[in-house]
Every structure is written in C-alpha cells, then in structure tokens.
Amino acid sequence: MAEGVDKAREEFFSEAQELVESLSRNLLALDAAVRAKTEDPGLVNEAFRAVHTLKGLAGLFGAKRVGTLSHRLEDVLDSLRLGRLPLTESVLDLLFRAVELYGDALSVERARSDDPLPAIDALIDEFAHLGSEGPSGTSPLAKFELDQAMLAVLTEYEEHRLKTCVQQGLLLYRVRVDFALATIDRALEDIKARAKTHGEVITYLPTGASTGIDTIELDLLLASASSLAELEASLASNGAIIEPIRLRRVEATSARSAPSLGPSAPPTPSPPAPLPAHSLSERAPDAVEPNAAAHRAIAQTVRVDIRKLDALMNVVGELAIVKNALARMSERIRAEGGRQLGSELHSIQRSFERRLGEMQNGILEVRMVPLGQVFDRLARVVRQIGREMGKDIRLVITGAETEIDKLIVEELSDPLMHVVRNAIDHGIEVAEERLRVGKPLAGTIALNAFQKGNHVVIEVEDDGHGIDETALVDRAVVLGMVDPEEVAQLARSEIFNLVFLPGLSTKKEASDYSGRGVGMDVVKTNISKLGGVIDLHSEAEIGTKLTITLPVTLAIVSALLVRIVGRVFAMPLTSVAEAITLDEKQVRMLDGREVMTLRGVTLPICRLGRIFGLAPLPGVVPPKRQYVVVATLGSRRLGFAVDDLQGQQDIVIKPLGKSLSGVRGFSGATELGDQRVALVLDPAALIEEMLRGSETARERRLGYG
C-alpha cells in the first residue's frame, strides 16, 4: 500500500517536472515572440493550461508550496490571456523566476521537508504588484453589426480575442453549419481546422434553429483576413453558409455597443440569453481548444524507471553468455563427430545471436533522449543571466535532436550551465566594448550538438573576446601551478587546459555567476565521470569554443580485449584510435617518461603491467613482441603497452563493489562468458594519471606493486 502511494508520488514528481519543462519552453517561445513583436495567444494558453494542471496535481499530493505558486501564477497567466496585463519583458522575468522556483519547490516537496521557501512569497508579492491595466476607450467591436445575443454569451477570454482580432483589422464572418449529432465531434474539429488556416475561430454557438431532430446548427464566429469568396471555396464542402458581419453605419449607436470591460468586470450578463439546454458555450474558462491529437500522443507513451532498463540490459548480458556457451557447445558437438546436429545447433545459435542483437539495440534506443531537453533549460539560463548582466545574448541551437543516453543527459545539465554562464560572464563583452571593436551588439552563444561515431559532440561557442593567454599563464605561475621555466615550452592547447585546473580564474573580481575559480575543474570532473572529455580553444577578439565529447551510452560498449601479463582486460573502443606493434628500439626516455614517435608525433607510453604491479603468472612466458594500443581522448593521446590483442566484444560494464571504491583506473568489470570476469580499463582516468605524471601514481606503484 505504502509502496503504491510512493509510486504515485514519484509519478507526480516526474509529471510535474515535465509540466514545468513544457511551461519553460512556452515561456521561451513567448519571449521570442515578444522580441519579434508578434503575438501568439496559443502560447499563453498552453502555459496557462500547464500551470492549471500543475495546480490540480499539487493539490492532490498535498504539495502546498507548488500549489500556492501555481495558483498565483495561474492568476497572472489568466490576466495575460485576457489582455488585462500586457506581456512585457519584466513580466516574463517574473514568469521565468517562477519556473526556477518550481524546481526548488519540487525538490523540497520531494524531500518531504517543511522548510519554508521565502522566495515563493517574495515572487507572489511581486505578482501582486504587477497591477492590471485594462484596455480603455470604446470597444472596437462597436463598429461591427454583431448579434447582441452572441456577444452576451462570449466568455471574457473570447471577447478579448475578438477585440484583438478586430484591432488587427481582421474581418468577421459568421459561418453557419448544420451538424449531424452523431458525427458532430469530428465534423466540428474538421471545420475548425479548416477555418484556422484562414484566421481564428473566436467561438461557436448553437443557433437553436436546427432543421432536423438529429442535427444541430452552429454559428462559428470567425476572424479572418480572407475574402468571402476564399472562405467559401475552402469551407463550402463542409456545408457551411458564410456571411460577413457588416460594419455599422457611422452614426449607429447602441446601448450595448461598448460594453464595459474594465479589469474586474465579469462577462456582462444579458437578459435574453437564448441558450439551448445543450449549450456548447458552457465551457470552463480554462478549457481551451481540445487537442485530440496531443491527447492520443500522451496515451501512447509510458514512463519507465531507468533502473528497469538497466535490469533488462543485465538480462541481455546474461543471454550473451548463454549464447557463447551455445556456440562452444555446437563447436564441441561438431568436433566430436556429430556434424549434422552441430550444424543445426550452430544455425539456431546464429539466429539467437541476431535476435539478441536486435533486443539490445531496442533497449538502448529506449534509453535515448534528445539533447533538446537540456538545451531548453540552458536557453532559460542564457536569457536570465543575459538580462541580469545587461548583455543582449542571441542563443543559436543546432542539433537539439541529437540523442544521447538519458543518464548522461541528467548529468549534463549542471556542467553545461556552468560553461554557458562562463561564456556570458567572461566571454561576451559589454555593449560599448562590442561596438568599439565593431562586433554586432548582441553577443552570440552557439550550442551545437552532433553525433560522431559512438560519440556525441557538444560545442559551446561564444563570439566574445577570447581568453587572455598571457594572463592565464601568469596567474598559473603565481599560483604555483606552472613552473616559470616551463612557460616557454607550453603548447597552446596546454595553456588553454590550464583553465581546468582547480582554483584558477583570470577575472579579477568574482561575479555572482562565475569567476570564483571553482567551476571549470568541477565541469571537467563531471564530464570525465560520464566517460567524456572537454577541450577548449580560444582566439583573442574572436571568441572561445568549448568541445565536449561524450559516449552515446553508458549501458553497453564495444571493447577491445587485451592481455597484460597473462590477465585479460577490456578497453572501451570509444577511446581506442589504433593498435600497432611495439618496436622497443623506438622507445626513448623523455623527462622521466617512456615515449615513442608515431608518424612524427611523440606518444607517451604506459606499461600497464608495470603500473598495475602485475606479477608474472607461473607458466606464462613473456611474449616476444608487444603491442601499443593508442588511446585518444580529446586532444590527449597515450599508448598503452599490452602483450596481446584478443579481439573485440560488446560488453555490459558493471560497477565494482563498495569495498573497491578506492581503486582507480578501472570503470568496472564485465563477464566474458565461460564465467571469467575481466576488468574494464578507464582510459580517461589512466591518461589523466599518466600525463599528470604526479607523485601519487608513483606512490601507488610502490604501495601495491
């Protein structure tokens, strides 16, 4: 029972999260619309609907803070859609703050904490001060010969839309259609969809004068820029009779020609309300256009706990072992003379292998989500920080549809956010400076994502002033991170990599957002935890580009099996560039490290047998010739010396137990079949360790070797 409640609560949180994300997307679109000075009533409506649903859910689960926030936010959005409140940048600021607060409120509720969230009250206070300005002057509707009975039953929202359309100079039409009751749902949707291509359907009302007992006649009020002939051509097939609503004569007046529509005026009741019993206009104000297609789409998706997918993936791993056992069995039967039986078993095993492969890919596909999820969140941050720092930022996103493992996406949000903050804070110049150097006033931040083999590459680029290499090196020297004598030998890429050292920041004054010297090292650590690497390149006055390379998935990887001093290790192929035979004569000592030259480039060599302190196994003869597996991660390369290459295999990496959490250099272990377990090397960690050439590696060697 309690478990059921918990599960429902979990679902509430994930659904709430989705609603907040969709709200955020709507606000971003609204922001774009406001900047472009256009208007999209649908967006405000969608935002309103999301908040309304959220309010209901919060009430159901006793999430008071979420409920309160939603309630007030709903009021604001309602005022916006009714036109009582103009949509301005500052109103949007408040709305975006509400989105941020939802995050806080949800995590507080999730922890079942009773901590008050003063930020919510503060925001609600500001909501209250927004004030509402109603449209003034005479109603623009006065000039149309509108049926008073129709005007009287318009909801406040419909009336607002009607006025807006009229103000935009659209013409009004009455579209009269006789619907068969049996098919009215579909027929009405159909005609609405057609009419929408010409303008906006303000409302639809029964006329009360149907031709038969099983039909109902509706009037649709349509605002459109199209001519009568165009509309007739488009809608006649639906049996619609279209009449333009004529303009009044100039002197025409009416007692109700300018209904008072003050800020708090309720829809004016009209004495002769000719509403038939089955009125279609009796809709709650929040019931906006029912969107049948969207509902169907929701019904066809399920929410799945990613741990269940992990469990499935484990089963696939087990099955792969069964498959290998089958293969061995068929070999054995054939070798022992049972050719016929052996071949049959072999073909069964092959078909098993294919199906298993399909299943594996299927599960992997389910885990994939578009990067757009995290990019949306970044867009919000860009807007917010840009505004607060007074910098005009244009965000250009490409490749939002690139898919990556859900687990990676979850972990990407924080590092990327930090990178983007840095770009706005340190990278993009203030307006005067940009003008001075002849750059466009608005700074550009480009987020590009694309797949590259088994990797996904994310680039964060800005057109700011770039990194001051001299200042960076000076600072590193002052902090004792770089030997002053080595400065001259630093390659440019090495200089840029200094950015990722802990405690280094070139900005003299820390801002609220970045520049306190914490951050880029954390970003780098987080990215490497995901098996990724980060590289930075910068050109003075032109800008800075950060490139993050990540594996597509963490669930299953192709690995190269290598043998080192009689033991088998797996090395993820994602980081293997090539494997070559090791020519001992080419190995030289450079700066206390072994290196060789590969096609003219110096390649540091790491003898895994030595750094792991592997003792020779009895009966295993050291091989005459060794191999070098060249691993590349970003711009770094390292050659791992191994005794033998044993082929390639898809593996499921399982984490090592808690008792081995202190052991570095392995990302986990995997089963090879025949019950053997192989350790999976962590090239990123090993490269880091070797190239750092730090004391710790040597100490470890002494300690355990």
Place this chain on the structure above:
Amino acid sequence: MADVAKAGHSLLARRMPGSQQSGLREFLSFRLGADVYAVELARIREIVSSPPVTEVPRSPSDIVGICSVRGLLVTVVDLRQRLGLLVSPPTKLSRILLANTDSGEVVGLLVDEVRHVVRLASTEIEVTGSVLGADLSDHVLGVGRPEGDFVVLLDLASMVET
C-alpha cells in the same frame, strides 16, 4: 567468571538484534587453517565452490579479487588475511561464502573449508576477546562451545566494513 559470561551475554544480545535470549542461534562454521570460525547463518546467502577469481590490481592486499556468480559481481575477501592469519593458497576444499552486508553489497569470504551449521544456546556463548590476537579481537563476537568444541564467532559487519 560468571560475571564475564553475563557481560558477554548482554553484549551479544545488543550486537545481534532480533536474537532471543532463550532461543538457539544458528551459525555457519568453517575452517581457517587449523581453527574453526563461524558467522551468523542468516547473513550467508550462498556457498560457492571457487569460481574463477579475477585479481584487481591496486586493491587492498586482503582482497583476492572479483568473481561473477550468475551475473552478480562479487568482491572476494581473503578472510585469513583480513584476520591477520598466515596466508595459504586455496585448495580443493576452499569455498566462498556470499554474505549480505549492511551496505547492500554482496561480499565473498574465502574460507579453507565449510563445516556445518552450529546451533548455540546463549549459555554456550562467551566473550573472550582477550585470549585472541589483537587483530582478531576487533572482529570477534565471542566464543561458542557447542558440545565441548571451540568455535570463534566472527562479527561480519566489522569485517567487511573497510
């Protein structure tokens, strides 16, 4: 002497929640070298006869390595080393006890030979940590004397927390 036994008694009752003073408690006994040890039976989920164990470079010296038991990755601890006893290579009789730890991890305990289940009344258990080596006393719950035998009762929780 009577006082010591009493003190040990209450200590045990505290260290092993859920045990009843009057009831019999079950332990699994095994051999390390010439001595017999035992751990609480409820902690042991399975006994496996030495699957291939893969050594883990850079791991603490008392960890033999890792093995897979039907898909479950298990870290195997050399109990002799952890208890500070003389180390000897595994034999045909060697077994790995899969034990549930408090952290949820399943740890394998390498022992020389599995004996049998011992049922001990509380009166048959005494705490005599002082007669044992210093390395050992940290991990010992007490000593059981089932029918004149001598079994060292080990505290699993303290042994697998590293």
